[in-house]
Amino acid sequence: MKKHLTFAVAFAALACGTAAYAQSDFSAQLKARQGQFRIMAINLGIIGDMAQGKSEYNAEAAQAAADTLVAVSMIQQAPMWPAGSDNMAIEGTRAQPNIWEQNDDFLAKWGDFGTAAKAIQAAAAGGVEGLGPVMGQVGGACKACHDTYRAPAN
Amino acid sequence: MRRGLGLGALGLAALAAAAFFVTGATPIDDSPLAGRASDPAKGETIFIASGCASCHAAPDAKDDAKLILAGGQRFESDFGTFIAPNISPHPDAGIGSWTLGEFASAVKKGVSPEGQHYYPAFPYGSYLHMDDQDVVDLWAYWQTLPADATPSQPHEVGFPFNIRRSVGVWKLLYLDDTWVVQTADTPELERGRYLVEALAHCGECHTPRDALGGMNRANWLGGAPNPTGRGTIPSLRPADLTWEPTEIAYYLETGFTPDFDSAGGHMVAVIENFAKLPASDRQAVAAYLKALP
Numbered sequence A: 001m002k003k004h005l006t007f008a009v010a011f012a013a014l015a016c017g018t019a020a021y022a023q024s025d026f027s028a029q030l031k032a033r034q035g036q037f038r039i040m041a042i043n044l045g046i047i048g049d050m051a052q053g054k055s056e057y058n059a060e061a062a063q064a065a066a067d068t069l070v071a072v073s074m075i076q077q078a079p080m081w082p083a084g085s086d087n088m089a090i091e092g093t094r095a096q097p098n099i100w101e102q103n104d105d106f107l108a109k110w111g112d113f114g115t116a117a118k119a120i121q122a123a124a125a126g127g128v129e130g131l132g133p134v135m136g137q138v139g140g141a142c143k144a145c146h147d148t149y150r151a152p153a154n
Numbered sequence B: 001m002r003r004g005l006g007l008g009a010l011g012l013a014a015l016a017a018a019a020f021f022v023t024g025a026t027p028i029d030d031s032p033l034a035g036r037a038s039d040p041a042k043g044e045t046i047f048i049a050s051g052c053a054s055c056h057a058a059p060d061a062k063d064d065a066k067l068i069l070a071g072g073q074r075f076e077s078d079f080g081t082f083i084a085p086n087i088s089p090h091p092d093a094g095i096g097s098w099t100l101g102e103f104a105s106a107v108k109k110g111v112s113p114e115g116q117h118y119y120p121a122f123p124y125g126s127y128l129h130m131d132d133q134d135v136v137d138l139w140a141y142w143q144t145l146p147a148d149a150t151p152s153q154p155h156e157v158g159f160p161f162n163i164r165r166s167v168g169v170w171k172l173l174y175l176d177d178t179w180v181v182q183t184a185d186t187p188e189l190e191r192g193r194y195l196v197e198a199l200a201h202c203g204e205c206h207t208p209r210d211a212l213g214g215m216n217r218a219n220w221l222g223g224a225p226n227p228t229g230r231g232t233i234p235s236l237r238p239a240d241l242t243w244e245p246t247e248i249a250y251y252l253e254t255g256f257t258p259d260f261d262s263a264g265g266h267m268v269a270v271i272e273n274f275a276k277l278p279a280s281d282r283q284a285v286a287a288y289l290k291a292l293p
Helices: A002-025 A027-051 A059-073 A103-126 A128-149 B002-018 B040-050 B052-056 B063-067 B100-109 B132-142 B164-174 B187-199 B202-206 B245-254 B267-274 B279-290
Strands: B074-077 B080-083
Touching (some): A027 A059, A027 A128, A059 A103, A128 B245, B040 B132, B040 B187, B052 B063, B052 B267, B100 B132, B187 B202, B245 B267, B267 B279
Antiparallel strands (some): B074 B080
16 A cells, blocks of 8 residues: 555656646747747848848838738737746746736837837838838837847857 | 855955055046036037946936936846946936036046045946046036936945945956057047947946956957846857948947847847947947957
8 A cells, every 4th residue: 555655656746747847848839939030030121121222122022021020910929928938947048037027018018019010011112211210110119128028149 | 156256255355455555546637627618419429329328317217218317227246236326417316516527537437526436337447448528528418417316325235345445456457548459540440449448338248257357358349148147248259240340330220130130138228329329430330340359
């Protein structure tokens, strides 16, 4: 009986351990949220290169990139940011714990990105001159969030 | 890091005892400042490039509120937490009753009107290169800023670092009024050097420090651990920062890297300041970084 009990406890501990491991990995969520930011950077790059004259202005390509930014801004965020997926708890992320401590502000800053993305969407097809100012607005939205919530890379 | 701190504390205490008599704080010779005409508009550029408001504005101040130098931001270090004081023109809470000479002694020598040393969390180790005329213009601009009555808070530092006299030893070891990059043979490189090494104090964050918190000039701008958490402040040396000069200038204006990531952390305040400077200043910084030996 005693022996059985010990075994059961050990087994339960093992099971718990595995569950905890699977939960604290969060690799799917990290891939998803980091990938979303990469999609933003790539599409912003298309517009930014045109704004700087590094590539030729193309209204259709600019519009497609801007539409993509708006689409990303509508992805629901919560499932990608589970509690415990910050850079003090796990490796592989630059997300700081204050994201969860001040979540309303974090989400408001995500909302500001959405507003800026809509401004780009409205300006994209209207000529290269209009791109500079909206790039400034969206850049401000990116920096404002990274300033407070993202740690430098390793 | 812990070990370094232990040795540093002991070493500093021993040095402090030995050097007590040579570590007094003497104010600046203010005669070169006297009788100069001042230009507050030029002083505004010095103020922006030097980032005074980035440290002395209230913790969450935005836009115009950044001109209210009420203090209160916290700076963590291996030696304790420093809290930026009120340096608004308020006569009691701020520094409204100071003279130009006292201001210059603080900014360029880290010496207070009471004859005490300031901690190097105030980056006078970089500002010591500041031109006399620029100090005069900065002082003139500062007079135009709003006063604020928020009292300054005491720093949270323990023994022996709470003895301001021990900072005198630090100054003997680390204050160096020679340029890190000795040759700057075009006006653009000279301007870049002045911005990077003096006003914008890029080295204070991007250069690694030794156990006593002095910048390791041999590894100038070589990257350093982030003092306030995880991650690394990146190296700006040409072998590591391979961006084109135009890309560096664009980053300083917009925060966008060449692959359109966006800057974060303490670099954001630097970029907000540099976005307000003339394009030629951003290009000069890029030229200086590219020319690092």
